[in-house]
Amino acid sequence: MTTPWVRLFGVKKEKDSDELPILELLSHIPIFEGLNRRELIAIERILHRREYLQGETIFRQGEPGMGMYIVQEGRVAIVSEREEQQLFEMDKGHFFGEVALLDEGSRSATAIARTNCSVFGFFKPDLFELIDRDPRLGLKVVLRLARHIGIRLRQADEWVLALTTELEKLKRAESTEKP
Amino acid sequence: MPGNSTRNRIQIFAFFIGVFLLCVLLYVGGVAAIVVTAAILAYILNPVVTAIEVRGLSRGASTALVLLLITLGAILFWYTVIPIAIEQWRSMQSGSATTATSIAIARLESTLRENFGFLGLGNVNVTEEFQKLKGGFVERIPNFLMEESISLLLGLVMTPFVMFFILKDGLSFKKYFISLVPNRYFEFTMDLMYKMGVQLGNYLRGQILDALVFGALATLALWILGVPYFVFIGIFAGLANLIPFVGPIVGAFAGLIAVVLEKGDIVRGAYVLFAFGILKIVDDLIVQPWAVGKSVQLHPMVVAIAIVVGGHLFGVLGMLLAVPIAGFLKVVLEESIETYRRYRFD
Numbered sequence: 001m002t003t004p005w006v007r008l009f010g011v012k013k014e015k016d017s018d019e020l021p022i023l024e025l026l027s028h029i030p031i032f033e034g035l036n037r038r039e040l041i042a043i044e045r046i047l048h049r050r051e052y053l054q055g056e057t058i059f060r061q062g063e064p065g066m067g068m069y070i071v072q073e074g075r076v077a078i079v080s081e082r083e084e085q086q087l088f089e090m091d092k093g094h095f096f097g098e099v100a101l102l103d104e105g106s107r108s109a110t111a112i113a114r115t116n117c118s119v120f121g122f123f124k125p126d127l128f129e130l131i132d133r134d135p136r137l138g139l140k141v142v143l144r145l146a147r148h149i150g151i152r153l154r155q156a157d158e159w160v161l162a163l164t165t166e167l168e169k170l171k172r173a174e175s176t177e178k179p
Numbered sequence: 180m181p182g183n184s185t186r187n188r189i190q191i192f193a194f195f196i197g198v199f200l201l202c203v204l205l206y207v208g209g210v211a212a213i214v215v216t217a218a219i220l221a222y223i224l225n226p227v228v229t230a231i232e233v234r235g236l237s238r239g240a241s242t243a244l245v246l247l248l249i250t251l252g253a254i255l256f257w258y259t260v261i262p263i264a265i266e267q268w269r270s271m272q273s274g275s276a277t278t279a280t281s282i283a284i285a286r287l288e289s290t291l292r293e294n295f296g297f298l299g300l301g302n303v304n305v306t307e308e309f310q311k312l313k314g315g316f317v318e319r320i321p322n323f324l325m326e327e328s329i330s331l332l333l334g335l336v337m338t339p340f341v342m343f344f345i346l347k348d349g350l351s352f353k354k355y356f357i358s359l360v361p362n363r364y365f366e367f368t369m370d371l372m373y374k375m376g377v378q379l380g381n382y383l384r385g386q387i388l389d390a391l392v393f394g395a396l397a398t399l400a401l402w403i404l405g406v407p408y409f410v411f412i413g414i415f416a417g418l419a420n421l422i423p424f425v426g427p428i429v430g431a432f433a434g435l436i437a438v439v440l441e442k443g444d445i446v447r448g449a450y451v452l453f454a455f456g457i458l459k460i461v462d463d464l465i466v467q468p469w470a471v472g473k474s475v476q477l478h479p480m481v482v483a484i485a486i487v488v489g490g491h492l493f494g495v496l497g498m499l500l501a502v503p504i505a506g507f508l509k510v511v512l513e514e515s516i517e518t519y520r521r522y523r524f525d
Contacts, residue, residue, distance in 0.1 A: 046350070048358065049358075050362060050365065052362060057363070058362075060522075063521065063522050064370060064521050065366075106521075124373070125369060125373035132229050132233075133229055133232050133233065133238075134232075
């Protein structure tokens with residue numbers, strides 16, 4: 001039982017029965033990696049839990065992006081509407097849409113719930129609010145986010161390089177085959 | 180999926196009905212004005228609470244500290260300004276300042292008779308009219324206070340109470356509200372609320388800043404002109420300036436009445452009006468563009484209608500809140516349309 005005074009000043013928070021799994025889930029997300037328990041609880045407070053039915057759209061390609069989603073339960077497909085093909089399938093512990101936390105652009109793909117699923121949303125306004133209220137933690141998150149996107153950029157560079165080399169090889173092979 | 184889209188539509192319909200019913204309930208319950216005032220004050224004070232929170236205090240403690248400082252300020256106001264106000268009201272009632280006033284009124288009467296006799300103003304008895312007006316006004320104040328004291332007291336207790344929780348738990352309230360929005364409109368709602376919050380915060384803080392600057396300038400001008408009670412009238416003019424059109428005129432007339440009644444100096448009264456005219460021009464050309472910016476530009480007709488509707492629904496408080504609320508509704512409408520266009524709803 002919480003007394004009105006405890007409720008008023010938030011001195012002690014009652015433990016939710018599923019609190020630990022959420023914190024555990026968060027601690028494995030690169031953006032929140034290495035944060036202590038207090039910091040993870042602060043992050044958990046600003047997350048939005050959403051439930052989606054199988055086939056329901058989470059966001060659509062071309063729409064403005066507000067932030068990222070972490071899959072807690074179920075599977076989510078990331079689909080390119082232009083090529084009409086599935087790019088990835090995400091399940092428990094995976095996250096997507098994190099670029100929207102930094103840029104003002106639109107979503108580059110559509111996310112659809114493949115099964116009934118529950119996800120946690122982490123959004124730009126809440127990140128800004130966090131930076132205002134707890135700049136130290138906000139900076140930690142933004143730094144990790146930048147690092148994560150840096151890694152992705154490096155990977156993309158490597159893929160581009162590998163594909164270009166492959167393409168060159170194919171072109172050369174084609175020209176030697178021709179009389 | 181058609182099933183999902185129908186479900187979403189039903190959900191969004193239920194959501195809006197819920198919000199509408201809540202508004203009706205607040206209005207019928209008579210707490211709408213309290214909640215709106217508390218929300219606006221919370222909005223203005225939010226950066227202060229956050230600034231304290233950044234220094235390591237919990238949100239609850241930061242909010243409590245801000246509220247404590249405001250309470251101390253109110254107590255200080257109660258013990259310093261209120262006794263002077265009561266004293267001035269008594270002097271007005273006893274008519275201690277009537278010698279100079281009656282001279283001024285007699286002068287006004289003769290001017291009216293000489294110059295405007297052809298309009299049928301020749302036989303007007305200004306002294307009698309003035310006594311009637313003053314008597315009515317002085318009698319009405321205690322009656323008003325008696326009748327309104329319970330609701331005034333309720334408002335004085337309830338507003339900080341509601342404001343405290345909006346400041347402390349605002350984020351949880353927002354999170355809960357967003358959790359009620361159907362999936363399809365959820366990111367759109369977040370986007371909208373965020374943009375509205377930024378716009379509204381700038382607008383409200385701008386209005387308050389404008390009122391403060393206008394109040395300070397008016398006080399300075401009234402002090403230079405030697406107007407009695409210049410601090411009161413200055414503060415009053417600053418607050419009144421929040422109500423467009425009517426506000427500046429009311430402020431100017433408060434200064435005019437003070438000079439004419441206390442000093443019996445019509446010429447200085449004209450200077451007061453002139454000073455307010457210049458202040459208004461300075462306000463419109465320099466202060467407002469700097470403080471309020473171009474965030475919310477309301478059509479003059481909309482402002483006029485808003486003031487009348489606000490006054491009709493909630494009295495003077497309604498008139499004060501009418502323009503911020505109209506500004507809020509305009510932001511909601513504009514941002515809704517703009518944001519809606521960017522989403523691909525079926």
